[in-house]
Amino acid sequence: MRNTMDRRVFLGRTLGVAASSLLLPSFFHRGAFAASPGAVVETYAGKIRGSVVNGIHVFKGVPYGASTTGANRFMPPKKPAPWTGVRDTLEYGFSSPQRDPDQKQGGALAGAGALIGDLSGLPESEDCLVLNIWTPAVNAGGKRPVMFWCHGGGFTSGSGSSPGYDGTNLCLRGDVVVVGINHRLNAVGFTHLGDVAGAEFAQSGNVGMLDIVHALQWVKENIAQFGGDPDTVMAFGESGGGRKVSMLQAMPAAQGLYHRAIIQSGPGIRMMTRENANRTTELLLAELSIQKAKARELQGVPIDVLMRAYHKVSRDPQAMAASATGFFAPFVDGDVLPAHPFDPVAPAMSADIPLMIGSNATEATLFHAGDPTAFNLDEAGMKQRVQRLLRDKADDVIAAYKVANPGATPSDLFFLIETDQRYGVPTKVLASRKAALKRGPCYVYRFDKTTPVAGGKLKTPHALEISYAFDNTTSSARFTGGGADAKALADKMSDAWIAFARTGNPNVAKLPSWPAYDAAERATMLFNDESRVVKDPGKETRLVMEKALGLA
DSSP, X not given: OOOHHHHHHHTTOOHHHHXXXXXXXXXXXXXXXXEEEEEEEEETTEEEEEEEETTEEEEEEEESSOOOOGGGTTSOOOOOOOOOSEEEOOSOOOBOSOOOTTOXXXXXXXXXXXXXXXXXXXXXXXXXXXXXXXXXXXXXOOOEEXXXXXXXXXXXXXXXXXXXXXXXXXXXXXXXXXXXXXXXXXXXXXXXXXXXXXXXXXTGGGHHHHHHHHHHHHHHHHGGGGTEEEEEEEEEXXXXXHHHHHHHTTOGGGTTSOSEEEEESOOOOOOBOHHHHHHHHHHHHHHTTOOGGGGGGGGGSOHHHHHHHHHHHHHOHHHHHHHSSOSSOOBOOSSSSOSOTTSSSOOGGGTTSOEEEEEETTGGGGGGTTOXXXXXXXXXXXXXXXXXXXXXXXXXXXXXXXHHSTTOOHHHHHHHHHHIIIIIHHHHHHHHHHHTTOSSOEEEEEEOOOOOGGGGTTSSOTTHHHHHHTTOTTTTHHHHOOSHHHHHHHHHHHHHHHHHHHHSOOOOTTSOOOOOOOTTTOEEEEESTTOEEEESXXXXXXXHHHHHTTOO
């Protein structure tokens, strides 16, 4: 039986994830390539002109949906209005509203990255249904695999307009098309009004996910003009983006629009319940002094007022405790999301879709990067923190991790336990449930490569693997450390990601043979300078953590 603690692990809780939102921009060197005028391409809404960067055609801020302001707020996405002439798509478009108007710093580029690099805000607007495209050639009928990226930041923050998600190197390396999107987040993307404002708002609590489906539909209808194959689309994402990809596999509207999936450090096993979604809405309405009977007035609230209220509610400890499961995330509504994505079993509707899923060895270090105490814990301090995570299961878990990790410091143990609680073990549970369907293959990895930044204390933090998957370790050297070893691993990993996009199988010549995951072997690729496949790594701690989380 799951208790409140168990559910928090899987419901898109974004305290740490949002805090690390788009870490990569602060480490990514901007202006790596010079741009020249690009080709004109016809979309269903009109013609667009991009640029050419290092031989790759780039289109930024391409509208895939209409503005979501006014009467469109909280409503399912609509197609963009057609335009005449040629529209330049040379700059990133708006990110979803997310900043607290009372904070000088924040929004899409906020988070732990500020500890190492200066941050600057990205422009935000409800007119945020835009996507970016990188392609080796246009109007050529190239039938290239499409790598469709969902950004991180939980369901509350982040942006696809990060230079860290630049697809140039993937295109150069693998002859693929890369697409990255922005979509509605937090209160504008996940406020459920269907039970207080009428049937027309029935899907309001999941419109942020419907935006992603709408973008996939845009890809299906338009990507051939950019040299992509609409029948070979891979949805992949990290952290909150991984949870979004988890959700896509359980959404009827998404089926047929993507054909492979990668979940990087974002196992979405469960989402919010209707009860939780309604409670979140009640708190927001109360903060804005709007009666339930007049809930539709939320459509007319100025966006800065709405964002201020959203942030105030999200910071309220009593409100958080009352909510029990976090804020402003997708919920099981019986329609957009008929059931929890991977609980109690994997979704049959996506059983044939090949899946790759993995996590990083010490994800949790990132979330405590600004807390020196976390890196110098004594035994009592470690136990106190683990008890917050696991309550009465803490002692059993600590004992098991001590046996499995002799010589580990209290801080080491805390980071390993939190990492497995939030990512490592849920990843393995999701993989096991997918493999149990015995249909499309599932491949599992663990990313073990460390970074020397911050004196090496972060080890293998949350989000580090993104630069390797995108082959951007050199341009993001302020996060990865750069160097020949990082580039060599990036070569291998990005090749595996590209191969998976193309065929549904990540095996490439530069890596050891990588078997599909099953309950008997639990084969896991450990990515490092010398990558290797291990059967059921961390079995003893996995079993104890599964029991502690109610997943055994």
